Amino acid sequence: MGVGKGSVAREVVKHSDYIAIDTDDLIESMENRKIKAIFEQEGEKYFRKLEKHIAKWLEKSVRNTLISTGGGFYKQENLKNIGTIVLLDSGFDAIIKRIKEHPNATKKLKKRPLLSDLKAARKLYEERRPEYLKLADVVIDVTNKSAKECAKELLKKVKKHV
Numbered sequence: 001m002g003v004g005k006g007s008v009a010r011e012v013v014k015h016s017d018y019i020a021i022d023t024d025d026l027i028e029s030m031e032n033r034k035i036k037a038i039f040e041q042e043g044e045k046y047f048r049k050l051e052k053h054i055a056k057w058l059e060k061s062v063r064n065t066l067i068s069t070g071g072g073f074y075k076q077e078n079l080k081n082i083g084t085i086v087l088l089d090s091g092f093d094a095i096i097k098r099i100k101e102h103p104n105a106t107k108k109l110k111k112r113p114l115l116s117d118l119k120a121a122r123k124l125y126e127e128r129r130p131e132y133l134k135l136a137d138v139v140i141d142v143t144n145k146s147a148k149e150c151a152k153e154l155l156k157k158v159k160k161h162v
């Protein structure tokens with residue numbers, strides 16, 4: 001949530017032949033409503049089911065593609081079969097600082113249901129980070145790097161990994 005997945009993906013696309021997709025965008029278009037509305041109207045469990053459906057489709061049908069995922073997607077049991085897993089790594093405070101500095105900060109915070117309570121979000125981050133590190137094939141520390149620098153590092157490290 002807010003680590004820069006979207007911004008880095010846009011730079012990767014600029015500097016490579018990758019096509020980029022985003023699991024949250026796929027879910028929003030499948031459902032024809034925003035993630036926030038899905039959480040409010042159906043609850044988190046329903047959203048996770050949609051993620052599972054997407055995960056199965058990704059494994060079966062998607063190759064050579066940059067896939068950005070929501071922060072909870074790592075729980076999908078077939079994750080390792082989908083492709084090379086890249087973690088954009090950052091401290092929690094740095095993530096929040098970045099989002100708050102954005103001109104559209106209020107909107108950015110509002111559209112992320114799990115960021116509305118910062119104490120709970122920090123706890124979630126602390127629970128998830130060790131899991132992310134265990135799963136990741138490639139780790140990029142995004143602290144004090146531009147999205148372009150992160151993208152270049154990502155392309156180099158992914159190339160080495162595959």
Ligand SMILES: Nc1ncnc2c1ncn2[C@@H]1O[C@H](COP(=O)(O)OP(=O)(O)O)[C@@H](O)[C@H]1O
Pocket residue numbers: 001002003004005006007008098099102142145146147148150
């Ligand atoms: N490398 C970076 N340096 C500084 N700010 C960044 C960087 N990458 C992203 N941001 C800013 O951080 C916020 C979250 O970025 P975004 O790409 O939307 O993250 P995500 O897709 O992971 O939620 C945005 O306000 C964006 O402009």
Ligand SMILES: O=C(O)C1=C[C@@H](OP(=O)(O)O)[C@@H](O)[C@H](O)C1
Pocket residue numbers: 001002005024035069070071072073112113114
């Ligand atoms: O961390 C999570 O569980 C979630 C992160 C969100 O995506 P971002 O990580 O892109 O904000 C989105 O998938 C949903 O609100 C749940």
